[in-house]
Amino acid sequence: IEIQYLNDLAYRDTRSGTPPWRFSFRAVYGRELYVHVINRGTGTIGCAISANGQMISQQIERETDSIECMGVVPEVSKD
Numbered sequence: 001i002e003i004q005y006l007n008d009l010a011y012r013d014t015r016s017g018t019p020p021w022r023f024s025f026r027a028v029y030g031r032e033l034y035v036h037v038i039n040r041g042t043g044t045i046g047c048a049i050s051a052n053g054q055m056i057s058q059q060i061e062r063e064t065d066s067i068e069c070m071g072v073v074p075e076v077s078k079d
Helices: none
Strands: 002-006 012-016 032-038 044-051 054-062 066-072
Touching (some): 032 044, 044 066, 054 066
Antiparallel strands (some): 002 012, 032 066
């Protein structure tokens, strides 16, 4: 599996390895979030992005070469 993502400095970065893979950082409202998973083998792959405990994007696919999750950090409600 190869993972391409926007890192904490908003630069594209790449990692490879065995899932599961997790990356977290602090981000401000409006910040673009992106993960691209490339399947170098067979089987089901997926990606998910969450911010402030809220799921922003989630994809799961069987027998595909790649998958993307994209989103934007939502504004935090001040209830």
